[in-house]
Amino acid sequence: MKNPREILFERHRSVEPRLDGVRQNVLASVATASGRESPRNPSSPGVQSSLRDLFLPLRWHLAGLSLAWLVVLLLSMEPSPTEERSLAKQNASPPRQLLTALLENRRQIAELLGSRANTSEAAPEPPAFVPKRRGEIQSTNSMA
């Protein structure tokens, strides 16, 4: 008495040498493929995993540091001379306006000087300070 598996396997035992040949063919291709791949990928999985273990917990710190450096870099960037020149050009008034402003300024200064001269003529002179004698000061104190 046999079970179905035994019957089925017995019927095909004769093909095993050919199956061995098939297996050897496939194994040869596996060996060739693994031989080709090994020099292309020199970093072993062990090294990769240890690098991952080292950098993975620090990923947020590294990202923060990178951001900080980026901000520092942006802030420390100086505008180029051409930019400065263009900025000065933008802020500068046209020459005619500048001349008018200068003339106006001069007129105002002249007016101010003129008015000060007039006011000094009109106002009374402040009394000149004359120090009193010690005896005069004492007599005023005793009277009080």
Added chain:
Amino acid sequence: MLVVAEREQLPVQQARAGSPEAWDVLFQRYQLPLYVYVFELVHREQTSLDVVQETFVNAVRHIESLREDGKFGSWLFGIAHQKCVQHWRKEGREEMLRDEFAGAPPDFEEGPDELLIRREQEAEFMKLLNQLPLPQRSVLLLHFVEEFPLEEIAAITGAQLGTVKSRLHYAKRALRKLIEANV
């Protein structure tokens, strides 16, 4: 005594790492069961050898798609089954993949059942096996050759679990009738 693939210590992890020695062990373990399964479906020696070779090559190429190492056997048979389906499609025999049974039979009992066949019944057994429709034969072969659980047979053949149950039920019933008739 049948050996269930999951209980074996197979070097699947080493095979994933590309070890040719590990692949050798795996191929030696499965070459005859795969060949038996494929041959009893296609009935051509050269085609069966080609399918086994293609199955091995595909297994090496796509080992990363295997989710559980314990299911290496059913995964390998799944590749071989797909190769058989492609073979039938090429020959325009897709109608052979359909059968009339769908849904689990009400009296289906899952569990080991020792079907013993006498020497004088062997030829009759093989004749009956070959008369079964392909989907039933496929399920019965997977059950006999590797004793895969129903869920894995469903995964290999791409069928619903209920369909697999009904196919196995009717195929076994037909075999029992044969054995009882010759007692």
